[in-house]
Amino acid sequence: MIDDRDLRELYRLSSGEHLQTLETGLLRFEQNPSDRDDFAELLRAAHTLKGDSRMLGVNHVEKLVHQVEHVLKQLQSQEISLTPLLAETLYNTLDAVKQLVQEATEDLPSELPSAIDPVRVLARLMQASSGVAESELMPLEPSPLPIAQTAPASLEGNSELIPDPQLIPEPIPESIPDPQLISDLIPEQPSEPEVTPSTTPPAVSNSVPALGADRPASSVPTSPATTSPPPARSLDRPTSPVHSIHSVNPITPPSAEPYHIDTIRVATRHLDGLVDRVGELAAIERRLSHQSALLDGLVRLWEELRLLDRGQQRISDHTLATDRRRSDQQRHQLHEEFQQALYGLRERVQNANHRLEAITDDLKDRTRSLRLLPLATVFQHFPRMVRDLAQQQGKAITLVVEGGETTADKQVIEALRDPLLHLVRNAIDHGIESAAERQAAGKPACATLRLRGAQQGDRVLISLSDDGRGLDRQAIIATAVRQQLYSAEELAHWQDEQIFELILLPGFSTRLEATELSGRGVGLDAVRVCAERLKGRVIVQSKPGQGCTITLTVGTTLAATQALLVMTRDRTLAIPLEYVHETRLVPVSQITALEGRPVILLEGEPVSATDLGDLLELPGLPPGPAPDRVDVIPHACVVLVMGRDRLAVFVDRLIDVQEIMLKPQSKLLVRVRNVSGVTILGNGDVCPVLHPPDLFATLGGRTSRNSSLSTADSLSMARPPAILLVEDSIATRTQEKRILETAGYDVVTATDGMDALHKLRSRTFDAIVSDIQMPRLDGLGLTARIRQMPEYDDLPIVLVSSLNSDADKRRGAEAGANAYLTKDAFNQAALLGILRELARSP
Structure with missing residues (x-):
C-alpha cells in the first residue's frame, strides 16, 4: 500500500483513467485490426502508468504494464498479430493490474496476501505474445498437489525448497523478451547458506534465477532446457507462517458495489467564472453595508421629525410668528431630506437586489454545470462487458454507442449504471439470437446492440436497442396467466404496449429456468424502480423478429426541479412539475363513482379522484358555514401522471410554479411515505415535496370526516381495510x-x-x-x-x-x-x- 494518502488517491484516479484508455483502445483495435491510429495514445497511457507505478514503488504493476507496453509496440510494428488468445490474455492482464492498483490504494493490512499472482499473469502474457497454444499456457492458479508437496519441506528448520522436477512447468519459449522481469517480481527474502551446485537438481538449476521459495515451485516459469545453467544462487527459506503459502485465485471481477464517482474533472475556466462571481458578490455585500448605514441615517431623521412634531404641539398661540415659521421650515426641510433619502435608498436596494438575483442565478447554473458529467462516463463500462458476455454466449455482437456527450448530474450518472447493466444482460441473453438462428432468419450473423443518449429539454433519454427476436407477446401473456397476475380473457384485449410493460413487474420472467445472466425476474423491475427514483419512467417498444428498444427517461438533476405549489388543509405542499399533467377547476357535481371509487372524466376516460388532504391523512379543518349549492362550487384539481396512469387530486388552492432546491430527508429520520424531501420557500417556511409514485401507491379511497368534499356522496365511500x-x-x-x-x-x-x-x-x-x-x-x-x-x-x-x-x-x-x-x-x-x-x- 502507498503510505502517503494524497499520493495514493492521485495514483488511484490517474491509473483508472490510463487503464480505461488501454481497455477502450484495445477493444477498438480488436474490432478493427487494420486501424493503428490509437497506438500512440495507448503507448502513452501505458508508459505513464508504468512511470507512476515505479515512482510510488508499486513494482508488480510496473512490471506488468511494462510487458503490456512491449506487446503493444510489437502489435504496432506488426511483429505479432492480435490473436483471440492474446487479446483475452491482455484483458486478463489489465484486470490483474486493476486489482493490484486497488490493493495498493486501499487501507488494508500489508500482511494480507494478494489475490493476484503477478508472476503467473506476466508469464501467461509472455507466452501468449510469443505464440504459445492455449493448452500450453501456464494456469492462473497452481494445482493443489505441488503446494501440498512443497509446503511441508519449505517450513522445516534449515531445509531448502527442492521441488520435484516433474512438477516444473513446461519451458517458456526462447522469445521471452526479458526473463529478468519475472525475478524482479519476487520480493527478496533473507538468504540461507548457499547450496553447492552438486546438490542442486538439474531442474532447479535450469529455472529462472532468484525465485523466492515463498511461491510454489509449479508457479515458477522455467527457461529453455537448452540454455546453460546459471551460477548457483542461494535458495530462500520462507519466513512467513503456513497460511502465507496459499493458492493464487484466478482473476475474477471485483465484487459488486454501488457505483460511485469520487471526483469530477473541472475545467479551469469554470472555476475562474465562479471566482469572478464571488468577487461581485463581495462588492454587493459592501454596497448593502453602505445602504444599511443610510438606513440608520433615515432612522435618525425620523426621530428628529418626531421631536419637532412634539415641539410644535407645545408652541402656544403667544409664540412669535417668526418662531413658528422657523419651526415649519425645519420640519419641511427634514421631510424633504427624509423623502429623498428614502427614495434613493429604495432605488439602491432594488438595483442591488436585481444584480444579486442575476449573480445568484448565474452561480446556480455554474455550480450545477460543475456536477454535470457526460453519459460516456457510464457508457464506457459496457463495450468490454458486451464483448465478454457475447463470447460467453457464443454470439457475435457489435455495440454501437451514440450520444455519449449528453450530460446529466453526477448523482443521475451514478444511478444509471446498474439499470443499464440489467438491460444489456437481458438483451444479450433474451433478445439476441445465435448466429445460426440469425442467418436462418435472413439476418446478419453479427447482431447490433445500440446504446443511445439524448437530451430532451430538462430530461435525458437513454435507450438500448437490439435487432434480435423482439418480445414474444404470447409468451408474456402465458407467463402472466401462469403467475396468476391476470386472466387470459383480460390480457386478450390489451394493447402491445400494455403487454410489454408486464416485463417490468417484480419477479416476472418468461424463462422457466434461470441462467447466469438472467431469468430470475429481478433485472427489469430494478430498472423500473431506478427510473422512478430518478423522476422518470421506462418505455418498452418491440416488433416481432426485428428487435426491442427500452428507453429510460430521467431528469438531468435530482436537486433542482420545477414544482407546483399548492395549498391544502392550510399547508403548502410542492408537487414536482414533471408529474403534473394539467390543472383544472372541477365542480363536485362532476365527480362520479366507478366500481366504488370516485372518478372524474378526462378526455372521455375515467380517472381516479381523491382529496389530497385525505390521501396524506392530514387533520381536517374546523367546518365552516355550508354553502347553499356545494355541487356547483369548483374545486382546484391537479391531474398527476405516471406512465399511462393518471390520478386527480383536489387541493384548496393553486399557488404558483417555481424552481425549488430539493433537500433530502435527514438520515436520522425514517423515510416518510409520500414525501421525497423538503424545500425552503422564499418566506423561509419549510415546504414538503411530495413523491407522486407514492401517491399512486397510497391511493385507497381514504376520506376524512372533515373533508371539504365529504358532502358529496361519491366521496363518502370508504373501503374496508x-x-x-x-x-x-x-x-x-x-x-x-x-x-x-x-x-x-x-x-x-x-x-x-x-x-x-x-x-x-x-x-x-x-x-x-x-x-x-x-x-x-x-x-x-x-x-x-x-x-x-x-x-x-x-x-x-x-x-x-x-x-x-x-x-x-x-x-x-x-x-x-x-x-x-x-x-x-x-x-x-x-x-x-x-x-x-x-x-x-x-
Whole structure:
C-alpha cells in the first residue's frame, strides 16, 4: 500500500483513467485490426502508468504494464498479430493490474496476501505474445498437489525448497523478451547458506534465477532446457507462517458495489467564472453595508421629525410668528431630506437586489454545470462487458454507442449504471439470437446492440436497442396467466404496449429456468424502480423478429426541479412539475363513482379522484358555514401522471410554479411515505415535496370526516381495510381468510412470496399477513424484498409461522417484520389485536 494518502488517491484516479484508455483502445483495435491510429495514445497511457507505478514503488504493476507496453509496440510494428488468445490474455492482464492498483490504494493490512499472482499473469502474457497454444499456457492458479508437496519441506528448520522436477512447468519459449522481469517480481527474502551446485537438481538449476521459495515451485516459469545453467544462487527459506503459502485465485471481477464517482474533472475556466462571481458578490455585500448605514441615517431623521412634531404641539398661540415659521421650515426641510433619502435608498436596494438575483442565478447554473458529467462516463463500462458476455454466449455482437456527450448530474450518472447493466444482460441473453438462428432468419450473423443518449429539454433519454427476436407477446401473456397476475380473457384485449410493460413487474420472467445472466425476474423491475427514483419512467417498444428498444427517461438533476405549489388543509405542499399533467377547476357535481371509487372524466376516460388532504391523512379543518349549492362550487384539481396512469387530486388552492432546491430527508429520520424531501420557500417556511409514485401507491379511497368534499356522496365511500394473506397451505389459508373476513377485512390471498409481490402492485393494502416456509420465495425473503421498496416502508407485515425459537423471531425482525406470531400460540384474538395496533380497523 502507498503510505502517503494524497499520493495514493492521485495514483488511484490517474491509473483508472490510463487503464480505461488501454481497455477502450484495445477493444477498438480488436474490432478493427487494420486501424493503428490509437497506438500512440495507448503507448502513452501505458508508459505513464508504468512511470507512476515505479515512482510510488508499486513494482508488480510496473512490471506488468511494462510487458503490456512491449506487446503493444510489437502489435504496432506488426511483429505479432492480435490473436483471440492474446487479446483475452491482455484483458486478463489489465484486470490483474486493476486489482493490484486497488490493493495498493486501499487501507488494508500489508500482511494480507494478494489475490493476484503477478508472476503467473506476466508469464501467461509472455507466452501468449510469443505464440504459445492455449493448452500450453501456464494456469492462473497452481494445482493443489505441488503446494501440498512443497509446503511441508519449505517450513522445516534449515531445509531448502527442492521441488520435484516433474512438477516444473513446461519451458517458456526462447522469445521471452526479458526473463529478468519475472525475478524482479519476487520480493527478496533473507538468504540461507548457499547450496553447492552438486546438490542442486538439474531442474532447479535450469529455472529462472532468484525465485523466492515463498511461491510454489509449479508457479515458477522455467527457461529453455537448452540454455546453460546459471551460477548457483542461494535458495530462500520462507519466513512467513503456513497460511502465507496459499493458492493464487484466478482473476475474477471485483465484487459488486454501488457505483460511485469520487471526483469530477473541472475545467479551469469554470472555476475562474465562479471566482469572478464571488468577487461581485463581495462588492454587493459592501454596497448593502453602505445602504444599511443610510438606513440608520433615515432612522435618525425620523426621530428628529418626531421631536419637532412634539415641539410644535407645545408652541402656544403667544409664540412669535417668526418662531413658528422657523419651526415649519425645519420640519419641511427634514421631510424633504427624509423623502429623498428614502427614495434613493429604495432605488439602491432594488438595483442591488436585481444584480444579486442575476449573480445568484448565474452561480446556480455554474455550480450545477460543475456536477454535470457526460453519459460516456457510464457508457464506457459496457463495450468490454458486451464483448465478454457475447463470447460467453457464443454470439457475435457489435455495440454501437451514440450520444455519449449528453450530460446529466453526477448523482443521475451514478444511478444509471446498474439499470443499464440489467438491460444489456437481458438483451444479450433474451433478445439476441445465435448466429445460426440469425442467418436462418435472413439476418446478419453479427447482431447490433445500440446504446443511445439524448437530451430532451430538462430530461435525458437513454435507450438500448437490439435487432434480435423482439418480445414474444404470447409468451408474456402465458407467463402472466401462469403467475396468476391476470386472466387470459383480460390480457386478450390489451394493447402491445400494455403487454410489454408486464416485463417490468417484480419477479416476472418468461424463462422457466434461470441462467447466469438472467431469468430470475429481478433485472427489469430494478430498472423500473431506478427510473422512478430518478423522476422518470421506462418505455418498452418491440416488433416481432426485428428487435426491442427500452428507453429510460430521467431528469438531468435530482436537486433542482420545477414544482407546483399548492395549498391544502392550510399547508403548502410542492408537487414536482414533471408529474403534473394539467390543472383544472372541477365542480363536485362532476365527480362520479366507478366500481366504488370516485372518478372524474378526462378526455372521455375515467380517472381516479381523491382529496389530497385525505390521501396524506392530514387533520381536517374546523367546518365552516355550508354553502347553499356545494355541487356547483369548483374545486382546484391537479391531474398527476405516471406512465399511462393518471390520478386527480383536489387541493384548496393553486399557488404558483417555481424552481425549488430539493433537500433530502435527514438520515436520522425514517423515510416518510409520500414525501421525497423538503424545500425552503422564499418566506423561509419549510415546504414538503411530495413523491407522486407514492401517491399512486397510497391511493385507497381514504376520506376524512372533515373533508371539504365529504358532502358529496361519491366521496363518502370508504373501503374496508385490505389485507394481503400469504400462505401456501390451503387449509391454513382458508382458515385465516375466514377469520379476517369475519372481522370486516377485505382479504386477497397469495400462495407464496413471489405471488405476493405480483399482487402487491395490483392495489393498496393496509397490512400483510405471511407464513415463512413457502416455495419460490419464503416469508423472510418476501419481507426483505418489500422493505427494499421505499413506497412500502410503512406497510405493516405480520409473520405467522410454526418456527418459534428466539433465533427465528430475531430473523423475522431483522428482515423487517412488525410482528411475529407463532402458530402454536395462534388464536383469532391475537391476530386481530395485532392488526388493530398496526393497521386501520374495519
